[in-house]
Amino acid sequence: MGKGFFINKTVAIICGVAAIGAVATIIALFAVYTQEKSPAPWQSYRLPDSLSPVSYNVTLRPHLEPNADKLYIFNGHSSVVFTCVKETDLILIHSNELNLTLFDGFHAKLKGLNGATAPSLKKTWLEVPTQYLVVQLSSLLQAGSMYELFTEFVGELTDNLGGFYRSEYIEDGEKRVVATTQMQPTDARKAFPCFDEPAMKAVFHMTLIHPQDTVALSNAMNFEPINITIEGQKLLQTSFEPTEIMSTYLLAFVVCDFTYIGTKPGAEVLIRIWARKKALEEGQGNYALEKTGPILAFFENYYNSSYPLKKSDQIALPDFNAGAMENWGLITYRETALLYNPGVSSNGDKEWVATVISHELAHMWFGNLVTMRWWNDLWLNEGFATYVSYLGSNNAEPKWGMKDLIVLNEIIGVMAVDALAYSHPLSSNEEDILKPEHISELFDSITYSKGAAVLRMLSEFITETVFSKGLHTYLEEFKYSNTVYKDLWRHLQMAVDKAGISLPESVEVIMNRWILQMGFPLVTINTQTGTITQKHFLLDPNSVVDRPSEFMYEWIVPITWIKTGGPEQQYWLLTKEATNSNMSLGADEWLLANINMRGFYRVNYDSENWERLLAKLSSKHKDIPVINRAQIIDDAFNLARAKVVSTTLALRTTKFLNKEKEYMPWKTASRNLDYFFLMFDRSEVYGPMQAYIKKQVTPLFQYFKNITLNWTKIPENHMDQYNQVNAISLACSTGVKECVALTTGWFKDWMANPSKNNISANLKSTVYCSAIAAGGVAEWEFAWGMYKNATLASEADKLMYALSCTKEPWLLNRYLQYCLDPEKIRKQDATHTIVYIASNPIGQPLAWDFVRSNWGLLFNEYGGGSFSFGRLIDGVTKRFSTEFEYKQLLQFKQDIAGQLGSAAMSLEQVLERTRANMNWVAENQNKVLEWFTTETSSLV
Template sequence: MAKESGISKILAGTFVFLTISVIAGIVTMIIFYKTEIALMDPTPRPMFTSSTTSLPPVIRLPKNLVPQSYQVFLQPHLYTRIIEVVNVTSPNQTMLFTGNSTVTFHCVQGTSVVYLHSRNLDVSGPVVMNKDTNERIGVSSMKNEEDTRNFLEIQLNAALEAGGNYSLFLAFNGEITENLNGVFVTVLGKFLAATNLEPADARTVFPCFDEPEMKAVFHVTIIHRRDTVALGNADMRGEIRTIYCHAHVSSKRPLGQYNGNPRIKDVLPYTGLPCLPLSQIPISSTTSGNMWENVLCALCYRCVLPTQTYARPDAIAAGHAKYAANITGKILKFYENYFGINYEQKTLDQIALPDLGVGAMENWGLITYQEGGLLYEDGVSSLLHKEVIATLIAHELAHQWFGNLVTMKWWNDIWLNEGFATYLSFFAVAHMDNLHAAFEVDALASSHPLSPPQEDVQMTFEIEDMFDAITYCKGAAVLRMLTDIVTERVFTHGIKVNEDGGHTTVAKVMNTWTKQMGYPVITINTTNGEVYQKQFLFNDSSESSLWWYIPIRVMSNAAEPSLVWLESSDTNEFIAKSGEWILANVNCAGYYRVNYNRENWERLSTQLETDPHRIPLMNRGQLVDDAFNLARAKLIEVTLALNSTRFLQNERALLPWESTVRNLEYFVLMFDRSEVYGPMQACGMKASFCLIHPNLRSVIYCQAVAAGGAKEWEFAWDKFQSSIDTSEKDQLREALSCTKKIWLLNRYLKYTLNPEKIRLMDVGSTILSIADNVAGQALAWNFIRAHWEYGFHQYELEKGNMYSWFTSEHMLVRVEKPTQWQLDCELKYYWFKTYLLLN
């Protein structure tokens, strides 16, 4: 739980005038709602053709061969820059790479066919050797199935024998892409090549066994131009940079048990995180030096762990990477102490890339970030941005254990990577409030279990769809609930050692939370003690038979918190005495919502108004969030939700205000076309909170653009183009979407089709910002429909972010079957895929 601080009080105070104005406006708007909604004109739903092509029966590689090591040679044929010289024709930029690889593998079951993955590669020259006898085995044919499986099939003249060790040599060449996957190129003064391979793009760089269970040792050699730099996951030696990724095997083993069964028995990286190049890089670095206390020790390579943070030279010179460099060692030391296992690699580098399709990528020993996720600019970046950077670094460093050191067997359990990393990152920065992002998506009929059956996650798009708020945020929330059940001491001990005691009970409870989609709302009647559960869905007409083992930590104004299991329909623990209130889910440790009888809601509201600190801080935020979402699902009256905010006039902590403002945004959305929408524009009423505050720069920019016209928009656009400060550019880019001029928003949308104007990695967030603008909702929706094919393949937008207006009620009017329309809208093809800045 976050500590209340002076900063929180300042930030919370800035929301006071806005929220009071909004609440007053909302009460009035409810009267007009039913009349006004009939006037709304929904956009027709898009049409998609269904494919009749039958899927191949087998998507997974056979398990008869187990890779042990790779020797990979790569040469990107990339000029760092193209120099224009008069009367001299400049060479065209080459966008190719060539290479060869030798994979050594063990045969566990005899076979005369070798299957591995390859996609968009020209593969040639196969050579198969028996490593035990040093004899060559003839190859009769080789073909690459460029279907959904991406199998490279190599037919042999003789069968491989069980128990034997073999190697396969292949030459290959491929294309350096511009879509931020595989080996991709970006331009920032000079050309830069980088890699991003998770979850299924290692196969686009070299032929490999591209499944997480098939871990191996990688030895990678990068051949590059003399005036360039190559970075990798471990030590680099010689003029030709050879990158060794052999993991040091620790005796402190095992780690990462789940339900008593070890997931991975070794510590080798899987192909989603191999040691691959970042070449042609116009960067500088800042060294954090000795990451731990400067102590003397004799036989210990841990004394000094060199780390460097790489970024643009101007960003390094301005000190924008110092904050990241300074906190990395502290976070890493925390994890080593927490796990009781040392970081396995001998180096740890971090690099801020000008383009990256995800917020960050946890490559073992070389973590890549979008610039905004690593660079902090004093005087420009907000304190919230500093917290985002710290949390993101903590998340990626947690992956050095959960994900890299130990890895899930298959992608259906990716939450074991991302959920643990998200949960632990909040420990590392002493903050925990990731519940709401999971609640939003998990209350939809299109949600999925944390750990679906393996057969439901086979195709590449199904794997990619697993990287969503359910995996990250619900995974973290469920782990937090488990910690609360078993205590932090037991939980911490359990992820370090392999012990069977008690795992059966844990599995019994956790299966209901990991193998089912959604989450429950428990309803408590404090008059008679009756309590029941049902799945919480925004569509109140939906039926569900799902049931959970629910731990309820409950307290009252007369009793301290205690843990109660919901196993029957009534219990004495929930009967309130005269004048007493009951509070369930203390500190929001449980992954569920709580509803009460009206009398208890009113008593809790009275307590919040008279002495709010009697209610834990997280519950002060959660009571508001539960009330508004229960009202949205038509389980309680809207007036009850609005009344839950009355205590805010004396509240100075950030969390309850953040919860309130976020929930009021939904009401703003619902009434954006009514005549009473005007009173909600607090800045238009010249509220004092709109005056300049260092942490509200983004709000000020937005309001300035919104209040202005073309001249102001052009001014902000020019500043956006000329700025070299990452944080400043991000704030200006978002502010440009705030204009109320339709033609300017249309122009801005068209800019997203031009990577020279809006970088590919920023396309998704730019369109979502425009969609958040009342004037831009229909524009964004029509633009996405018009450019769906381009958007589906290029945008990589965040799954679920659009649903707040995409499935909102004003988009459902004049549709014969609004429930079916909502369900259609929730299909994964309508959602925008993972864009993650871990949130």
């Protein structure tokens, strides 16, 4: 036997107890550690893959009058049939803000189908953070078996514009209530318990119980309503045909007293425009009805795929947070996005209606028939629909130049956002987008506008014909299913291969550079040597990019270019630096790259080529394509902000404007000079800057005075109508006396005879703003009264904007307070109104103080998940350019920690922008003052 050691009994017992305790502690710590590493399924924001819904049977009754507690409610019940994919003893189904009925102490009932036996319920509860109804079972659900879960519930029909909510309006002095829906992205669970993820597609059988003087609508065609009586009240019960298999976020139902106009009986697809009776009586729905059919036919041809439903209902709602929502078969709109009144609405209103209808109809296939698997690929839905909406509206209105306007409306604007270090890639990792507020953050300009820009670029270099052929096979393979972006790349590659198009790399390799990393390149061309380089373009060169990219911020860039008016050529830049001898120039030549801004990148040149381009603009500006005249201005101003070129070079790109008559260069210059106003309208730069712009715009003002026969005619061309607005807006704001007299005179005539408004519809917004800015209380009160009585939403919007133009601080403060009263300013309009007020130099500090002092109220009352909170923070801080304002922002971030919701990313972008503004102003104020002073010295 070997050597041992001896301990007494007491010590042994103590050691034994200690050992047991140590083991217990280890087990407990391990359990805690395991729990932290593997949370309970109901603590995860993503549904497990154990269950798959097949169909829902939902009955809902909205009460359109308040109850004894002054609440509007709805009640109903729902059954969902699902298949068990993997054995489980747990059912997780989304439910949020619903009061569920208890059955023998449980929140649901479960039964087996087709011979399956349902386990008994063990425990149920509502998990609030993750918005689940949790159902624990006594035994396992069997894989391959089908079950049915039944719930009964009551919910509040709130006015918060999400889920099943109410919209209100006044007609004939009487308040009317509409029960309507907005499910995207995660609010179907507020209407009934459901598997509320886009990949969880199912068939929906809807039934609505509603008052007899109302109509019920849903995604599918309705059966004949039947009369029923509940607790002595006579009601209608409307059931609907089963939907196609679809995602929960596309579900919609409306109860209202609206009427409709529609296509004649026997049409292959029933098209109906629903709205308030008076709106339709005034003809406000006629344009939408006229254009819906042709746009629908265009997309059927473009996709080479028939519209998959029997009907296309489109309804204009008085209260709606977004512009519109692509619910399959029942598209919901803001009134301004669907209703148009000739003679009262502007050409901009008309374009908005055509573009939004086109956007939503594009979704009927791309998004609804084929849906992204998860929200991280939202850009695939929204970027695509944004791009092709310009194709659809161009087909409906071929004289408007919509294919050009995408550059102004989408591409130029989003470049400013994507040039920030706090931008984000188009496509995120699934695991990074989990919570509802993360999802809501994605509904931004990157998703919509950059998504459109890169898809337009792709369509250009593979050709639109090949692009649409790839879409056809993509839709055919994945119809009624879900996809990821790689599925689209694969089908576009098949179309490219079939067409024999040669690309330097596959579609996937090229496009992944554009969607999986944020930002875009600055392409610099040295025309002396033919050297071409690229680098990640940042508006603030001192900002730190802490988001790694596997592609090292290097892109595969399709460069289109011309030399001294010669034929267009293309070159693929595959590396950080390359040389193309064809791009080196002779003594009198100039080079222009990124023709018609088809590529999503900015361009810089050597100083000699910049001088030649400026000389060409000065001598024969029409030799340069109109979109590229706008591009030269926009690139130069943004390169100057990034310290790549001098600010004076950027300002020199505006000198030719006194000869320019086209809309796009003027609009681009106006936007970029707006930045100078934001930075300098409180400084000594303001006077000389105003004088310079007044000098440049006066010839344009006189030009439109002449071609409109002293403002008595409307210009024929769509973009000329826009540029007439530019001319008057800039002339009045810079003090052209003839302009101010003109607008105030028109407004006074209207005040003298309120029933007769002779102001041209296109000019109303500008005229109202100019007259209210030049006037006082009387003008403001008159406009407020006309706003409250406006029967056309687009007219109300113009007045709502113009009211923010007053120079009276007390009126602006009162207007801000109105934003907290939905009886005065609708919740859907509160964000816009506050931002409008902040765009006024006098209103900006008032709006900032208002937002800070009322943030908790705004966040709680208006919904932390609202898409507009990011725009609110962005809008009220655009002027920030001082250390003091930056510190205020940091304090604000600290004060509202935990109450940021969908505005978190926007706040970081605003902080970055403010730092950049501070640096830019410090470096450029004296140079800018000197340049404007020199340019206007001859006027003194």
